[in-house]
Amino acid sequence: MDFRMGKNNVFIAMKILFLGFFFIFFFFPLITVILKVLESDFSSFLSVLISNQKLIWNSFFQAGVSTFFCLLIGIPAAFIVARRNFKGKKFIKALSLIPFVFPSILIVISFVIVFGNNGWINHFLKNVFGLKEHIQFLYGFSGIILAHTFYNFPLVMRFVSDAWEKLDITMKESAKSLGADKFQVFWNVTLRQLMPSIIASASLVFIFCFMSFAIVITLGGIQFSTLETEIYRQITRNINFSLGAFLALFQFIVLGLIGLIYFYFSKKFQIKEKAVLEQPKKINFFEKAFLLILVCFILLPIIALIVFSFFNQGTGEISFKAFEKIFFSGNTNLLGTTALSSIGFSLIIALIASVIASLMGLIASLKQTKISLINVFVASSLAVSVITLAFGYLIGLKSGNLLIIALGHSILAFPFSFRVINNALNKIDEESLDSAKTLGANELEVFKEVQFPRIKNALMVSLSFCFAVSLGELGFILVLYDGIYATMPVYIYRLLGTFDLVAASAMGLILILISFIAFYAIEIYSKNEQVF
Known part of the structure; x- marks a missing residue:
């Protein structure tokens, strides 16, 4: 009751x-x-979509690619966090929340400092390898994907690691007793158990990337617009409320469908409190190296803000002039x-x-x-x-x-x-x-x-x-x-x-x-x- x-x-x-x-x-x-x-003339809805098909493609494409890279990084990270014993596990889990309390506009600033045309990486390449021209890391499509991956892969890691950590080992042991090898056990048992958490996290990442605003409008610029940034331009710059409304309605319908997918699989993703759990194993060298790279990737933007705020970029001395x-x-x-x-x-x-x-x-x-x-x-x-x-x-x-x-x-x-x-x-x-x-x-x-x-x-x-x-x-x-x-x-x-x-x-x-x-x-x- x-x-x-x-x-x-x-x-x-x-x-x-x-x-x-x-x-x-x-x-x-x-x-x-x-x-x-x-x-407006609702019959023109289809023609509006056709005339803005590049915007629609940009929105789907950048969200899809961003989601792919978040899964590519997040799932291995989830495996290490869930199935390995190592010092600092709580620290890694805590770091996974940083991007969600790290406002997107700060992602833009810190990434400009690190990856921009005059950023740290370009300075390093020029000084060490003698490059005369800067390498374009940040602006346009590549910068959007880089920022979205930083901002959202911890969501995949946290979702999937929570599920992986609490998997019931009973089905896995039963498959082994029936002669299944490691790959068969993973493919037919573990992956199927994890699939609700993977789909739920992927759908949520897709939604966040699809309606990303600050990152796209600053790093993408005019040359790479999405539905979200175009709606903003139409209603604030062009004062074209009708077109803005058309695009906003279409975007809401798309995201509503993706939201239902997230909601459905997040409900299926249930952590069993009384499950028979598998004991984590010792972490190896390559897994440590992978985590170290992730930690640097997460902390680098914060370090960039601190250095840029407190140090004179010309002399390298501590300075409070910015404040x-x-x-x-x-x-x-x-x-x-x-x-x-x-x-x-x-x-x-x-x-x-x-x-x-x-x-x-x-x-x-x-x-x-x-x-x-x-x-x-x-x-x-x-x-x-x-x-x-x-x-x-x-x-x-x-x-x-x-x-x-x-x-x-x-x-x-x-x-x-x-x-x-x-x-x-x-x-x-x-x-x-x-x-x-x-x-x-x-x-x-x-x-x-x-x-x-x-x-x-x-x-x-x-x-x-x-x-x-x-x-x-x-x-x-x-x-x-x-x-x-x-x-x-x-x-x-x-x-x-x-x-x-x-x-x-x-x-x-x-x-x-x-x-x-x-x-x-x-x-x-x-x-x-x-x-x-």
Whole structure:
């Protein structure tokens, strides 16, 4: 018997609050986008797609290639983390969360420092090998794939390693006893058991890469546009709302279908608590080397920001001029805001968004007892892109206050909150709930005395993760208010527009330090919680 949702008035009110919130701040903006399409000649929908087939191809191609490389790196990393014993395993698992608290605009800055035309690698090649011309690593298609791989392979590693670590060895031993060799066991048993986690992680990576904004618009430029960046250009530069709406609707349909695939396989991906587990083996030299390369790949962008922020690039001496420049140079007229204001806006928005997203995630989890409508909410909110949602707010809500921004961010963070809290609630055994009810507890008392104490850590993880998601979000504010409420990512984006990489690195370092507080909180409270 499931007591997650009963007839108690408190839970009914919570359900009404959730439905009202999602209708006003999610479905209504999307409906306005659809209505904008219907205002035009809907029969031209196909012709619009044909005329923009290069954009569509770019979107699918870069997302597909990015997903391929994430799987190529993530699955071997998952194997080592799950099936090998070595010092620093907890450190490696912790590092896998870094890209998710590392805002995408910072990926751009750090990759420019390391891989750019005048970056560290090009300087190294010129000095050591005497190259006269720089090698193009970063800009265009290759740079997008490189950045997406860094940003998303840890998701594959974390998903698949969690599944691999908890595989029941019984089927594997049975196959061996029937004469199967190692390859046959892996292909017919292990891989089939891992397939739900692989498909779930791949579909999620594809969604993130398909609707990537900051990385594509800065590294891809005009020569490599995707649906997401073109929607932004049409509604902010060309003021062509009809075309923007057409492209946004098509993108939402595509991502909605991929989101359903993710949701289906993530539900099938269940970690058995009482499985007979295989003992990890000792790590070998090649596996250590592979992990070392991955650690360097993850940490290099952070090191780049620190070096660029604190060291004079001409003399190599420690310098604080970059921080003096952003806090005391008086660039308000140029950037439209001050550094302190951008920090304040970011913290306020992220705090409000994390609380609202976690509350909605809790309500959705408590009332999700095979209610298919919740599946629609989760899949839809996962599939909607930042630019599409912001477009709906622009033509639907037409409001310019900080609360609206925070509410939009909470929608974007909701899928993560739901996943964390719902997983925690699913771990509570039915016997505990039945016992509480038998002793006379009503639904609210069951929640207060049985459920809430067991999901407190999950709630903290949710708050921290949603805080980090909101903190690094760029596209929503750029579309909706053109940066009037300039958060730290907007401030950095404007600094990059003035080609001031040093000042952008300094503000980026402040942003990542705040993000790492959220990262630290996630690591403390996520001992037994699934973040994805």
